[in-house]
Amino acid sequence: MINIKNLNKYYGKTKVLDDISIDIKKGEIFAIVGHSGAGKSTLLRCINGLEEYSDGSLKVNNREIKSLNKKELKEFRKNIGMIFQHFSLIQRKTVYENVTLPMQLWGYDKSSIDKKVKELLTLVGLEQKFNSYPKELSGGQKQRVAIARALTLEPDILLSDEATSALDPNTTTSILNLLKQINEKLNITIVLVTHEMDVVKQIAQKALLLEHGNIIGFDDTEELFLKPDKKMKHFLGENEVIPNNGVNIKLYFPKDNAYQSFITKMARELNMDFNIVWGKLEEINTHIVGNMVININEEDKKIVTDYIKNHDIIWEVL
Numbered sequence: 001m002i003n004i005k006n007l008n009k010y011y012g013k014t015k016v017l018d019d020i021s022i023d024i025k026k027g028e029i030f031a032i033v034g035h036s037g038a039g040k041s042t043l044l045r046c047i048n049g050l051e052e053y054s055d056g057s058l059k060v061n062n063r064e065i066k067s068l069n070k071k072e073l074k075e076f077r078k079n080i081g082m083i084f085q086h087f088s089l090i091q092r093k094t095v096y097e098n099v100t101l102p103m104q105l106w107g108y109d110k111s112s113i114d115k116k117v118k119e120l121l122t123l124v125g126l127e128q129k130f131n132s133y134p135k136e137l138s139g140g141q142k143q144r145v146a147i148a149r150a151l152t153l154e155p156d157i158l159l160s161d162e163a164t165s166a167l168d169p170n171t172t173t174s175i176l177n178l179l180k181q182i183n184e185k186l187n188i189t190i191v192l193v194t195h196e197m198d199v200v201k202q203i204a205q206k207a208l209l210l211e212h213g214n215i216i217g218f219d220d221t222e223e224l225f226l227k228p229d230k231k232m233k234h235f236l237g238e239n240e241v242i243p244n245n246g247v248n249i250k251l252y253f254p255k256d257n258a259y260q261s262f263i264t265k266m267a268r269e270l271n272m273d274f275n276i277v278w279g280k281l282e283e284i285n286t287h288i289v290g291n292m293v294i295n296i297n298e299e300d301k302k303i304v305t306d307y308i309k310n311h312d313i314i315w316e317v318l
């Protein structure tokens with residue numbers, strides 16, 4: 001659905017996107033992640049045609065964005081909804097009026113606007129707030145209004161630029177659940193920009209990690225977090241503290257495997273005690289994944305690694 005190949009983007013002489021190649025499939029929830037200044041918003045703006053790109057290709061539904069003329073671009077953007085960190089609502093208009101705006105601009109008739117707006121405000125759980133003004137709403141409710149407004153023109157794609165960054169953790173989760181529901185119910189592809197790893201873990205099926213405009217990771221979310229490579233670990237600022245003596249073996253528990261009592265079974269069958277020196281279990285994209293580091297004596301290395309090799313476990317000696 002969105003195919004990006006060897007995309008470069010400069011501001012003046014500064015390269016802010018460097019050789020980006022990714023494919024985003026229809027119906028996917030895709031996260032673009034990175035620290036401040038990584039180029040996330042720039043990439044998002046290239047996808048909706050708000051920003052020109054220097055070279056490379058960016059196709060949405062098989063159409064090259066940079067070859068669209070003004071009129072085609074306007075039509076193209078109709079197919080893309082967008083939500084922002086600070087909601088971008090008009091303060092002097094009611095919730096209902098805010099949501100009607102895109103349809104009014106496109107000249108829809110009053111009765112279809114009314115039908116659509118009521119339907120969407122119900123979908124986002126704001127049927128009691130039609131006549132409220134933005135200042136009377138909580139942050140989460142404001143984002144719900146913005147989501148309803150972004151869906152009025154029935155887009156295929158919803159772009160979210162840090163849409164939960166101004167919200168507390170519980171409200172963030174409720175907005176992410178709403179986005180998931182929209183993705184499933186309306187089959188809308190969602191591309192979200194965020195600097196929050198928790199957001200990625202909660203919602204994204206696939207993620208792109210950007211650093212200074214370069215791709216440093218691009219994979220299924222579980223894979224990225226389950227077995228992070230050196231760059232990813234550095235990115236997450238995460239390092240296990242492990243003993244200097246003996247042998248440290250790291251075991252990875254992929255989804256659906258995390259609760260298996262592998263370590264206790266191994267201890268029993270090998271009649272050996274292990275020191276568990278580091279471990280983590282977490283929920284990523286509704287699956288539990290995790291890893292654990294055990295410390296063993298040097299002389300037990302062969303018997304333990306032989307045992308692990310005979311089981312369906314991802315592992316490494318650190």
Ligand SMILES: Nc1ncnc2c1ncn2[C@@H]1O[C@H](COP(=O)(O)OP(=O)(O)OP(=O)(O)O)[C@@H](O)[C@H]1O
Nearest residue numbers: 011012016034035036037038039040041042043195
């Ligand atoms: N209009 C512009 N003109 C010149 N430089 C720009 C412009 N917009 C962004 N940049 C630069 O491009 C780089 C990427 O910016 P971008 O906003 O895409 O990063 P980001 O990852 O979204 O960061 P943040 O999370 O802080 O919004 C930064 O170095 C920024 O200073």
